[in-house]
Structure formats: C-alpha cells, structure tokens
Amino acid sequence: MNPELVRTLVGVIEPYVDRLRIVPSKTLAYYTETKRAVFKGKPVMFASIRDGKSGTAYHFFPLYLWPELADELDPVLRRRLTGKTCFTFKAVDTTVIAHLRALTERGFERYEAAGYL
Numbered sequence: 001m002n003p004e005l006v007r008t009l010v011g012v013i014e015p016y017v018d019r020l021r022i023v024p025s026k027t028l029a030y031y032t033e034t035k036r037a038v039f040k041g042k043p044v045m046f047a048s049i050r051d052g053k054s055g056t057a058y059h060f061f062p063l064y065l066w067p068e069l070a071d072e073l074d075p076v077l078r079r080r081l082t083g084k085t086c087f088t089f090k091a092v093d094t095t096v097i098a099h100l101r102a103l104t105e106r107g108f109e110r111y112e113a114a115g116y117l
Contacts, residue, residue, distance in 0.1 A: 005056045006030070008092050009049045012058070012101050016108050019117045020046050029056075038116045046111065047104065058087040058100065062107030065114075069106060074099045 006029045013020075013032055020032040021043065030049040038044050045061040063069050063085040073081065077099040080087040087100065111117050 001051055001053070002056055002089075002091070003051075005089055005092050006049055006051050008097060009056065009058050009089070009100075012097065012104050013047050013049075016046070016104070019108075034111065034116045036116070038114075044111075044116055046107070055088045055090045057082075058089065060085050060087065060104065060107060062110050066107075066110055069103065069110070072106070073103065077103065 010030050013030065017032065019035070021035045023031045023033055025031045025048075027050070028048050029051045030047075032046045032048065033043040034046065036043065044065075045059075047061065048059045050057045050059070067084070070078075070081070070084075076093075076096050077087065080089060080096060082088050089096070
C-alpha cells in the first residue's frame, strides 16, 4: 500500500474529472468512466487505480480502444506496462509520471474526438 503513489496517480486523472464520473468502489482506490452511456447503453471506463500489496496499478482504458497509443510510449513508461492497459508502479517516479500524464491527455483527447464525453 502506497498512499503517496495513489494520490500522485489520482492527480494524473484529476484534470479530467469534471467531464468524467468518479465511481465509488470497494476494490479500487479510484475509478472513472464516461458520464454518458456510449457503448451498448453503458458508460465506458476511462482510468482506474488499484493499490495492492505488490504495487499500484493504473488501468488506462483508451489503450484498449486505440492500441496505437502504445506505439508512442516512451521506453521508461513502456517498462511499466503489464498486459494491454495496465501500468504497475511501486514508487513515485516523476519522469514516468510525466509520461503517464501525457498519455492520459492523449487518451482524453481521443474520448473527446470519439464523442464519448
């Protein structure tokens, strides 16, 4: 458990929460989705954070919708990618967080362009 890391990752998503819905969750530290039902009558996840014993995960759904976003990942951020949409962290690394912020911005722009917001 790393409260500082969770706060930092929440800070990556915070610039966009006025256009997203924050969903309460018992298993996740933070979960955001579109306010509108845009896929099969349901909202679409944007990003979530799960804090666990082995690290903190940042799940970023735009990578699932637009896999080509991963082509632009900086190598320091790509090393944190586990699976298709999950980045795993053990501590705050300002360089990696800066790259994650840029990716999150690009993903949000894709949601806007797709009419999800």
